[in-house]
Every structure is written in structure tokens, then in C-alpha cells.
Amino acid sequence: MKIISESKLSVLCCYTVAVTLFSALTCCDKERVFEQNQKINDRSWSENNPLVFNVDIKDTASYYNMYINIRNADTYRFSNLYIFMTTKLPMNQIEKDTLQLVLANDEGKWLGSGLGDIFESRILFKEKIKFINSGNYQFTMQQAMRLNPLPGILDVGIRVEKVK
Numbered sequence: 312m313k314i315i316s317e318s319k320l321s322v323l324c325c326y327t328v329a330v331t332l333f334s335a336l337t338c339c340d341k342e343r344v345f346e347q348n349q350k351i352n353d354r355s356w357s358e359n360n361p362l363v364f365n366v367d368i369k370d371t372a373s374y375y376n377m378y379i380n381i382r383n384a385d386t387y388r389f390s391n392l393y394i395f396m397t398t399k400l401p402m403n404q405i406e407k408d409t410l411q412l413v414l415a416n417d418e419g420k421w422l423g424s425g426l427g428d429i430f431e432s433r434i435l436f437k438e439k440i441k442f443i444n445s446g447n448y449q450f451t452m453q454q455a456m457r458l459n460p461l462p463g464i465l466d467v468g469i470r471v472e473k474v475k
Contacts, residue, residue, distance in 0.1 A: 342475060344368070348380050348468030356467070357460040361453040364469045368442045373473050377437040379452070380468035381412060383421075385428040387463030390415035393455040396436075401446030409455060410436065429465065439474055 345366045352360070381392060391413050398406040412434050415421050423432030442448065450469055454461050 342472040344375065344471045344473060346380075346468065346470040348382070348466045350466050351464050353460075354384060354465055355460040355462045356454045356464040358454050359459075361451050362467050364450045364452075366448045366450065366469070366471055367446070368448055368471075369445050370473075371442050371445050374439045374441055375437075376435060376439065376472050376474055378433045378470040378472075379410070379412060379436050380466070380470055381414060381423070381432045381434065381464065382466035383414060383423075383430055383432075384463045384465060385421065385425075385430065387414070389456065390417075390419065392461075392464070395453045395455045397451040397453075399449040399451075401444045401448065433470065436469075 345364075347364055349362045349364075379394075383392075391411050394410050394412065396408040396410055398408075400406070412432070413422065414430070414432055421430040421432075423430040425431070452467060452469075454464070
């Protein structure tokens with residue numbers, strides 16, 4: 312009979328708890344079709360570092376909400392974030408948007424949820440839309456602030472979910 316050391320047993324228990332927690336959190340998120348967040352190197356987003364997200368859409372009958380996820384440090388010195396969003400549709404059409412994402416209120420209080428000095432915001436980008444064609448939709452985001460590189464942005468992402 313092989314005996315497991317106490318430290319290995321502790322690691323095994325932590326791993327089991329983490330896997331169970333992750334499974335519980337993700338299985339209850341049935342509306343999510345896609346969610347990906349990309350880390351910004353050195354906590355500073357360069358305009359020369361566009362972020363690309365490829366979303367495969369199969370269901371063209373459903374309605375969707377799209378969100379932009381932003382994770383920022385409280386050292387981020389602006390209350391908003393401007394980004395250029397380029398969308399390449401499956402039929403190679405291109406759409407371009409300039410978005411203002413509000414991260415803090417007029418008093419400087421962060422609007423997203425936070426723990427310590429890190430804040431996460433999920434900001435509605437498009438509401439109750441239908442994707443006309445099935446296939447790959449490519450979303451490219453580029454920071455459009457006057458400061459380059461832009462310090463204090465940690466992660467940027469996209470979430471697509473079906474409307475209930």
C-alpha cells in the first residue's frame with residue numbers, strides 16, 4: 312500500500328476543490344457562447360498591440376448580447392477608455408466603431424467590481440442582436456486614448472451570450 316505524504320494530500324485536496332469550483336461556476340453559465348480575456352503585457356496597452364478575438368457563431372436564429380470586459384488597476388488615471396473596434400464578418404464585410412467605455416463615475420468611484428486595487432467591468436457593447444450569417448466573426452480592439460502606451464489596463468476581453 313502506497314502512503315501519500317501530507318503535503319501531497321494537501322495539494323491534491325486544493326486541486327480537487329479548485330476543479331470542482333471551476334466546474335460549478337462554468338456549468339451554471341448556460342447563456343455564454345464565448346468569453347475570452349487577453350492579458351496586457353506590462354500592465355500597459357500599446358496602440359500598436361491590437362487584440363483579436365475570433366468568435367464562431369452557429370445559431371443565427373437567437374438574439375445575443377455582447378460585452379467588453381476590462382480589468383484595470385486603480386492606478387489607471389482616466390474614468391473612461393476609448394477603443395477602436397473593427398469587426399470582420401464571415402462574408403468579409405468590415406464594420407468599424409469607436410467606443411467610449413465608462414469605468415468610473417464623476418466622483419472617481421470605479422463602476423466595476425473590485426478586490427483590492429483591481430477592478431473588473433463588463434460593459435454592454437451590443438444588445439439583442441442577431442448574427443446574420445453563421446461562421447467566424449473577428450473582433451479587433453485597439454486602444455484609442457491619447458496616451459501611448461496606456462498604463463493601468465491589465466486585461467481586455469469579449470463576452471457573447473444568448474439572450475434568455
